[in-house]
Amino acid sequence: MNVAFLVEKLGLKVRCGGDRLDREVSGGYAGDLLSNVMAGSKSGDVWVTCQAHQNIVAVSVLKEHSGIILTQGREPDKETIQRASQEGIPLLVTELSGFEIAGRIYGLLHP
Amino acid sequence: MTQGHNYVFPVEGERFDEAGKVSVQVKQILKKIGIPDAVLRRAAIAIYESEVNIISYAIHGTASLQVTDDHILIDIQDVGPGITDIEQAMEQGYSTANDHIRAMGFGAGMGLFNIKNCSDIFEMSSEEGKGTHLKITINR
Numbered sequence: 001m002n003v004a005f006l007v008e009k010l011g012l013k014v015r016c017g018g019d020r021l022d023r024e025v026s027g028g029y030a031g032d033l034l035s036n037v038m039a040g041s042k043s044g045d046v047w048v049t050c051q052a053h054q055n056i057v058a059v060s061v062l063k064e065h066s067g068i069i070l071t072q073g074r075e076p077d078k079e080t081i082q083r084a085s086q087e088g089i090p091l092l093v094t095e096l097s098g099f100e101i102a103g104r105i106y107g108l109l110h111p
Numbered sequence: 112m113t114q115g116h117n118y119v120f121p122v123e124g125e126r127f128d129e130a131g132k133v134s135v136q137v138k139q140i141l142k143k144i145g146i147p148d149a150v151l152r153r154a155a156i157a158i159y160e161s162e163v164n165i166i167s168y169a170i171h172g173t174a175s176l177q178v179t180d181d182h183i184l185i186d187i188q189d190v191g192p193g194i195t196d197i198e199q200a201m202e203q204g205y206s207t208a209n210d211h212i213r214a215m216g217f218g219a220g221m222g223l224f225n226i227k228n229c230s231d232i233f234e235m236s237s238e239e240g241k242g243t244h245l246k247i248t249i250n251r
Contacts, residue, residue: 032216033216033219033221034163034215034216034217034219035160035163035217035219035221035222035225036219036221038156038159038160038225039156039221039225039228043148043152049216051215051216053215054128055127055130055131055215055216055217056216057131058130058131058132058134058135058159059131059159061131061135062131062134062135062138062152062155062156062159063152079128
């Protein structure tokens with residue numbers, strides 16, 4: 001399953017990294033505490049968070065996430081988009097809550 | 112800055128916009144040297160958390176990386192307020208971070224705990240009013 005599949009199935013809006021939607025999604029992680037995400041997430045995870053500032057990009061790069069989904073319609077800061085574009089990390093937005101989007105992703109990953 | 116596998120990176124306090132800069136570089140360096148992914152991930156996390164600590168609490172500091180045949184040695188030194196009670200600071204969930212830091216998702220009281228978890232040997236010393244020194248050893 002790749003990021004493009006998630007975008008299509010879940011109606012996510014792509015804010016950057018549209019050319020990197022072929023990245024493989026091997027799992028997911030939900031969290032807004034960066035240290036928790038650093039400790040707990042895995043390479044290939046799609047990260048669900050409400051944090052929209054630029055520091056999320058470094059976390060995703062270090063952990064080799066397949067993408068970041070911002071919840072409840074949060075829009076990424078200008079700097080976040082800039083950085084994510086440079087690093088080739090897809091930045092996606094949903095109107096759904098973290099709980100709802102994580103549940104749907106889980107359902108797609110574990111049908 | 113570079114002599115063999117020795118590197119020193121400066122880190123400035125309050126520069127949240129730069130958080131992760133050093134760890135991303137270190138990860139690339141370790142990858143180039145041929146350090147296995149599982150090992151370099153631990154080094155990257157330890158340095159990331161150290162960077163964030165300097166940025167959050169200190170005036171400035173340095174992150175040094177030395178790679179030997181057997182170990183990855185990371186040395187973190189900062190000039191800052193220091194830590195009064197190291198035992199307490201090591202407790203998961205304990206943090207002195209202000210609201211601004213917490214609002215960004217930092218300051219959850221997990222940083223030092225994460226660093227220790229990623230280390231094979233972890234040593235920390237601190238002097239109030241002067242700064243903090245971390246010595247992190249990770250086996251290759």
